[in-house]
Amino acid sequence: MHLELIVLAAASVLLVGMLVFSELGRRLAAARLARDPKGVKGTGSAAAAVFGLLGLLLAFTFSGAAGRFEARRHLITEEANDIGTAYLRIDLVPGPAQPELRALFRRYVDVRAVTYRQSSLADSQARLAEAADLQARIWAAALAGCRRPEAATPCTMLLLPALNAMFDITTTRAMATENHPPLVIFLMLAALSLVGALLVGHDMAANRERPWLHPIVFATIISLSVYVILDLEFPHLGLIRVDSADHVISDLRSTMD
Incomplete structure (x- = not known):
């Protein structure tokens, strides 16, 4: 199953679960109210603590996801700069060795643009x-070119470090895509959302008619927030994507023709 479908399914399950817990809380409070009309009072402090913790967790999780999203966009620009620098320094390689290197670079950029x-x-x-x-x-072609008798001294000093930087950024980007909060953070977020829905339903038990608006709005907002957080954490596979920043690599490729 594609990751975007998993994220959408997780948010949908959370939405349904919150509605179920809201109804469960209402029924539990209604049953207790039937036995003891004053028994459902005095829960405001507990509800405030739960909602406060839920708000903090949502805020910090969203802030972290947005920060990692921006960092991944900056890494794309950094990689394009590293590739562009290394490509320009091919001019330091003796002429007969340049065509092979330039062809390899063009193929490399094509692959990196769609990875x-x-x-x-x-x-x-x-x-x-x-x-x-x-x-x-x-790397092998660059070494062979720099070792040619007619190669200038700056070839090794300038081209090879530029290639190192170009290669290293790929590892940095790969690790950035795997940098996510621990699973326990998301489990805690889901648990607090369900408990919050339970308390929302509990507080509405005194109403004569079944209240639908508040539980639905609360569940929808929370589940949508969780979906956006998850979408930001996986920006290449959801609705919120960093693909728009990939155009810098595509633009760089167009200058190599």
Whole structure:
């Protein structure tokens, strides 16, 4: 199953679960109210504590997800800059060795531009493996070119460090895509959301008619917030994507023709 469907399913399950817990809380309070009309009072402090903790957890989780989203966008720009710098320094390689390097660079940029646009993790892993193979071929071709008798001294001093930076940023981006909060944070967020829904239903037990608006609005807002957080955490596979920043790599590729 695609990750975006998993995220959507998780948010939908949370929405349904909150509505169920809201109804459960209403029924529990109604049963207690029938036995003791004053028994449902005095729960305001507990509800305030739960909702306060839920709000804090939502705020910090959203802030962290948004920060990681922006960091991933900046890494795309950084990679484009590193590739552009290394490509320009191919001019330091003797002329006969340049065509092979430039062809390898063009292929490498083509692969990097679509690596994180794949619809499945397996496809992304295949593109990462292809990029690693191209890195090895680019490095070998660069070494061979810099070792040619007619190669200038700056070839080794300037081109090889630029290639190192170009290769290293791929690892940085790969690790950034795997940088997420621990699973326990999301489980705690879901648990607090369900408890909050339970308390919302509990506080509405005194109404004669079944209140639908407040539980539905509360459940919808919380589940939508959780969906946005999860979408930000996986920005290549959901509705909120960093693909718009990939155009810098595509623009760089157009200058290599």
